Amino acid sequence: MAAAATAISATPPAWNETLPRRGHVGILALILTESAFFSIFVVAYIFYLGKSLTGPFPKDVLSPPILNTICLLSSSITIVLAIRALRANSIRAFAIWWFVTFALGLEFLTGTALEWHRLIYHDGLTIRTNLFGTTYYSLVGLHALHVTIGLLLILLVLILTMCGYMNERHVERTDVLSWYWHFVDAVWVIVFLTVYVVGR
Template identity: 65%
Template sequence: MSAIPTVPELQDQPWHLPSRGRIGMLSLIIGESAIFTIFVVAYVFYIGKSLSGPTPGQVLEVPIFNTICLLSSSITIWLAERRIERNEIKAFGLWWGVTIALGVVFLVGTGLEWYKLIYHDGLTISTNLFGTTFYSLVGLHATHVVIGLAMLLLVLVFTLMGRVTEHHAERIQVLALYWHFVDAVWVVVFTVVYIVGR
């Protein structure tokens, strides 16, 4: 039976400050969560209050394929994180590239959805309250995906140049936190816009 450590034994163990990168990223995520909360609350508040059409039920299609792609990217980036910890750089680059590809597919799907809504259904940001809140909320999320993809692409370029090693694992994990945040926000946006709001 192992003995419970005494107070002096615990005091002998060095205490390490949390990673500045993780603290910084978590602070950013908390701030961004507040912004998304405001946009989600506005969307929910204005559901059904548009005085003219089109309405969400008339024009929105549930983006199942796009959602599967984006949520799958959380798995692929996690796999990339595991590979860089083991210094398997080629495997890391592969999973990192797959993550980027899934994010790009999601963005293309969002662009095609917007094209249909604007040019086929006549829904713009100034059409009605639904248009205003829809493009604001989904556009805010898409902007975060673009920012995330830019950072992921930069890491991929450095990886292909041979500049990324296992010593960068901590930084990669910090960046992956942002991507997981973007995916988690999509779950909320998807639920509010395409399930509750229709």
């Protein structure tokens, strides 16, 4: 009897398996899907490089948007600071960093719009001008669409924060949103190198 009791007590405790959170699994699935989607557009842009029969050509009209890039990549830092503030239940600091993230993203989107305005009305480059125009607006436009979606979600969280609905219980949801924003920033690095470095 004592031996049986000893054997039972020596049995290792059952392994407690922790499943990944649904939000994180969902955003990872979305990121993988969108990564494949962006890959198609990047490959198409590279494939059609130099195959336009008429101008304008990339080297004639494109200049690297350095300020826009700095602002967008900086927003990845500010959104991390915002999440840290929310974990510490510092709602005021969260609101400030979250607003800065929104402002940096909005500056990037505004800069893209101004670049497109110059390309269309000054340089005569539209999506139907040549292969360069088609692939350029498709790739950069796809990224701009994702930035717009991210900004709308960030704005929604900002409004909820200003209305007093945000607290440390919402860390996981805002963290999931920050993953999407980091993805948008990472994709821009690839788009920037493809269009403004390799493509010129």
